[in-house]
Amino acid sequence: MASHYLSVEQVDMTFVTKGATTNVLKEIDLGVAKGEYISIIGHSGCGKSTLLNIIAGLTSSTSGAVILDGKEVNAPGPDRSVVFQNHSLLPWLTVYENVALAVNKTFARSKTKAERHAWILKNLEMVGMSHALNKRPSEISGGMKQRVGIARALAMEPKVLLLDEPFGALDALTRAHLQEEVMRIQDELGNTVIMITHDVDEAVLLSDRIVMLTNGPSARIGEILEIDLPRPRNRITLADDPRYNRYRQEVLRFLYEKQRKVEHLAERREKTAGAAPAKKARA
Numbered sequence: 104m105a106s107h108y109l110s111v112e113q114v115d116m117t118f119v120t121k122g123a124t125t126n127v128l129k130e131i132d133l134g135v136a137k138g139e140y141i142s143i144i145g146h147s148g149c150g151k152s153t154l155l156n157i158i159a160g161l162t163s164s165t166s167g168a169v170i171l172d173g174k175e176v177n178a179p180g181p182d183r184s185v186v187f188q189n190h191s192l193l194p195w196l197t198v199y200e201n202v203a204l205a206v207n208k209t210f211a212r213s214k215t216k217a218e219r220h221a222w223i224l225k226n227l228e229m230v231g232m233s234h235a236l237n238k239r240p241s242e243i244s245g246g247m248k249q250r251v252g253i254a255r256a257l258a259m260e261p262k263v264l265l266l267d268e269p270f271g272a273l274d275a276l277t278r279a280h281l282q283e284e285v286m287r288i289q290d291e292l293g294n295t296v297i298m299i300t301h302d303v304d305e306a307v308l309l310s311d312r313i314v315m316l317t318n319g320p321s322a323r324i325g326e327i328l329e330i331d332l333p334r335p336r337n338r339i340t341l342a343d344d345p346r347y348n349r350y351r352q353e354v355l356r357f358l359y360e361k362q363r364k365v366e367h368l369a370e371r372r373e374k375t376a377g378a379a380p381a382k383k384a385r386a
């Protein structure tokens with residue numbers, strides 16, 4: 104694991120709120136190479152956002168560690184930028200100013216004012232938002248807001264880009280457009296990305312590997328699926344590609360057969376033997 108760019112090592116997460124204990128994640132081990140695109144998929148509530156927040160440094164794990172480029176992650180930092188499902192732009196700032204806020208802070212010393220200005224414009228151009236620099240978030244569509252959020256995240260040149268269902272709130276067409284943009288940018292910049300999604304097609308289309316979490320409580324990594332499809336990828340041609348469909352089937356099988364079966368077993372066991380903890384499916 105030590106040789107990976109990013110490693111999640113034996114991470115456990117237990118929340119204790121008002122005396123109630125929830126074991127969310129159990130022994131999560133994941134090594135990510137530089138430039139890799141990883142998707143995390145799993146049923147609602149299994150702990151995907153918790154895992155992403157631990158990598159972001161927003162949540163401290165109960166045990167285990169996250170190591171990024173040789174340094175342990177203990178707090179949020181500019182080397183990890185997060186894009187959430189619902190944009191987190193400041194409503195009183197324009198598109199330009201929202202990106203400028205992050206850029207001016209991150210590169211206060213390392214870039215001149217002119218360089219920062221050019222960098223803000225370049226990143227907004229990359230996501231196709233050059234036409235709306237002076238608009239405020241309330242004046243642009245949901246898809247455009249997500250584009251600005253992505254530009255802001257990219258502009259910080261993070262070591263890892265963390266995407267928490269970044270397209271989840273968008274209509275299908277806008278979602279497809281943004282997926283294309285992210286693939287194009289990824290091809291160009293070679294970012295290391297970890298993305299949470301509920302969308303199996305999105306996961307297969309975008310990822311190098313799909314990490315599938317078992318159902319909580321105490322979710323583990325159930326399986327990791329390597330997506331060996333050449334890039335650039337085209338959703339239309341892939342739709343007829345048997346490999347694409349096989350990958351899709353594998354994720355669907357994990358989610359709707361293997362994990363569902365475990366749920367049923369757990370229910371049955373709890374009924375027959377009291378509240379014995381459920382045994383989780385392993386890869």
Ligand SMILES: Nc1ncnc2c1ncn2[C@@H]1O[C@H](COP(=O)(O)OP(=O)(O)OP(=O)(O)O)[C@@H](O)[C@H]1O
Nearest residue numbers: 118119120125127146147148149150151152153154
């Ligand atoms: N701060 C917290 N305090 C207590 N419990 C929490 C906290 N954050 C998350 N949880 C619990 O951890 C579990 C996993 O939540 P999480 O949001 O990580 O799941 P998820 O897989 O991202 O869900 P979804 O797909 O619905 O977004 C849930 O049972 C949730 O209630």
